[in-house]
Amino acid sequence: MADTSPTVRRRRLAAELRRLRKESGLTAEAVARRVGLAQSWVSRVESARQGIRHNDLRALLDIYGVPEERRDELSALAQQSRQRGWWHSFSDAVPEWFQIMIGLEAEARRLRSFDMELIPGLLQTPDYYRSYLRGHRAGFGEPEIDRMIELRTARQERMLHNHSLDLTFIVNEASLRRLAATTSVCHAQLDRLVQLSDKSHISINILPFSAGMHSSMDSGFVLLGFTPPDPDVVYIESQLNGLYLEEPAQVESYDSVYDSLHAKSLTKEQTRNFLVKLAKEV
Secondary structure, eight states: OOOOHHHHHHHHHHHHHHHHHHHHHOHHHHHHHHHOHHHHHHHHHHHHSSOOOHHHHHHHHHHHOOOOHHHHHHHHHHHHHHHHGGGGGGGTSSOOOHHHHHHHHOOOOOOOOOOOSOOGHHHOOOOHHHHHHHHTTTTTTTTHHHHHHHHHHHHHHHHHHHHSSEEEEEHHHHHHHHHHHHHHHHHHHHHHHHHHSSSTEEEEEEEGGGOSSSSSSSSSSEEEEEOTTTTOEEEOOOOSOOEEEHHHHHHHHHHHHHHHHHHSSOHHHHHHHHHHHHHHHH
């Protein structure tokens, strides 16, 4: 079963407070004046970038005229959103912007990933990740790298062994060709991909060079699916931060892109054969 995530609870509370304010006909500026706080505070709370204290929540519910029975539910949601997720013990090894991603995936029901140049993080072996961090992310010492690998392993344990999750990974052939050039880690990583591809709840599909140009040549992304009322999220990562998109039109657009990529990719069986053949060639 998936973890209970304070990140998802905060996001759900934020959406509900945003809805209540709009139904009341009040602007964020008007609410901020009545609460005695800055308008930016209302925006941060409604976008889940900031939690909310009990007294401030009660003040908002008074303004919106929320009935008492509904208040208890929202107060419980706020309390749950203030709890610490399992990943907080790794706060020294992960930036705050990526902690949001870990919190979201902890309660996702479906994850679809497309990566451009790297093996997806949830599928990486420790040696592959270590090789990447040593060679391409300057500034990390070995203790920091060990800690980051420990966190990555903990994420994999929770996600890959959760059979209620539907996990789909589209892997660009380029990442496999770059892997083949790193013979010291290649075979173990290919073996891991083959083993994971045999799991019933995990689908790995290679996007081959023969597919030609495609609809996401500029970046990779992750689609996280949730049980309603929580909306789905698109996550796009750069070197310095992560972008989270959840407007329905944005998510629908990336849904279409993912479907297009999947249609161009090898089937699960073809992918397995490709991986086995590549391992023999290296």
